[in-house]
Amino acid sequence: MADRKPRIGVTGAGKKWSPSWWTTRFALWLCGAEVERISVRHRPSGLPLHGIVIGGGSDISPEHYGGTLSGKVKHDPDRDDLEIRWIKKALRDDIPMLGICRGAQLINVVHKGNLFDDIRDRRKHTYNRPGLLPTKQAFVRGDSDLASIVKKRKLRVNSLHHQAVHDVGNDLRIVAHDLDEIPQAIESTGHHPIVGVQWHPEYLFYVPSQLRLFRWLVNKAKELRGRG
Numbered sequence: 357m358a359d360r361k362p363r364i365g366v367t368g369a370g371k372k373w374s375p376s377w378w379t380t381r382f383a384l385w386l387c388g389a390e391v392e393r394i395s396v397r398h399r400p401s402g403l404p405l406h407g408i409v410i411g412g413g414s415d416i417s418p419e420h421y422g423g424t425l426s427g428k429v430k431h432d433p434d435r436d437d438l439e440i441r442w443i444k445k446a447l448r449d450d451i452p453m454l455g456i457c458r459g460a461q462l463i464n465v466v467h468k469g470n471l472f473d474d475i476r477d478r479r480k481h482t483y484n485r486p487g488l489l490p491t492k493q494a495f496v497r498g499d500s501d502l503a504s505i506v507k508k509r510k511l512r513v514n515s516l517h518h519q520a521v522h523d524v525g526n527d528l529r530i531v532a533h534d535l536d537e538i539p540q541a542i543e544s545t546g547h548h549p550i551v552g553v554q555w556h557p558e559y560l561f562y563v564p565s566q567l568r569l570f571r572w573l574v575n576k577a578k579e580l581r582g583r584g
Contacts, residue, residue, distance in 0.1 A: 362577035363403055364389045367439050367459070368411035369432070376411055376558055380456075383561040384409070387574040394442065398435045407452045407577030410439055412556055415519060416579030420462075421470040440466055452549035452576035454569060460542055460552025467525025472538070476522050481535035486516045488559045494540040500531035501543050502551060505572045506565040508539030513540065513555035521555055528552075529539075541549050549576045 364384050374456050381391045389407070394400050414421075414432045420440070441457070443466045446453050455463040463470055472478070482492055491510035496503045503509060511532075521539040526528050528550070532541035545548040551569065560566040 359555040360581070361388055361390045362406035362574060363392060364409060364573065364577055365392045365394045365400065365405040365442070367394045367435075367442055369413045369435065370395035376413070376456075376556065379561060380409055382575065383402050383558055383567060383570040386561065386567065387571045389517040389574045389577065393528075395430075396438055405451060406581045407454070407573045408442060408446050409573065410443060410453060410455045410462060410552075412457030412516065414458065416458060416462055417464060417495045418473065421465045423471060423473045423575075436462070439496060447548065447582050450548060451580065452573055453551075454573045455542075455550070455552030456558065457556055458519075458556055461519060461553055462522060462554050463526060463550060464521045464525045464542060467528050469492075469521060469525030469528065470523050472520045472522045473539060475505040475536075475538055476518055478536055478538060482515075484563055488514050488516070488556070490514050490563065492530065492555075494532045494534055494555065496541070497531045502531045502541050502553075504553065508565050510519060511565060512563075514555075514559060515554075516556055517554060521552075526580055 366380050383407050384391045405409050417431045417433055417436050486499045492513050492515050494513045527546045528542045530539045531543050534540050540554045542552045557566040557569045
């Protein structure tokens with residue numbers, strides 16, 4: 357029983373074809389985890405989870421953070437509600453969490469933080485063109501858990517977002533920025549193992565520093581399983 361793999365839940369869109377789900381699953385598998393998909397169309401198995409990835413995707417409904425976003429944006433209220441419940445469960449049960457893009461933003465919102473509705477007008481030194489390749493720089497605080505995880509102070513990351521963390525929530529801190537000083541990562545200031553990144557490491561799993569984010573989650577999940 358001691359060598360059983362930890363079980364990681366991955367939330368996301370319920371679409372049948374979801375590249376982010378498959379790449380996240382592969383990255384976690386490479387790091388030695390069993391992986392379970394959770395969405396409005398994928399019911400949880402009921403088996404205990406030792407870690408959770410809150411995945412990327414559509415915009416968060418502005419009523420959750422006092423935003424004013426309107427117009428042609430994609431909201432998914434059912435997914436918002438589902439993931440908010442899972443974040444609260446993870447906090448209650450001390451389950452380690454990795455937030456990816458929208459997931460990092462939603463973790464911040466649950467901690468009473470808020471978001472930039474649209475960062476495009478704030479771009480002065482970086483492009484806001486969506487892309488899977490690591491074409492943007494993120495600068496990591498040297499005293500952060502994130503720096504210890506990725507073992508770098510400067511990362512090349514991708515960018516698929518037009519929203520971002522603005523005011524950081526309770527018990528969180530901002531630990532990475534881009535050239536426009538837009539937050540690129542958050543982490544817990546307390547005992548709870550939480551890291552949220554604004555980019556999509558699941559599409560960069562071939563980069564050692566990015567795969568380390570998933571390995572960190574799996575290692576934290578192993579610790580939780582060991583206490584169970």
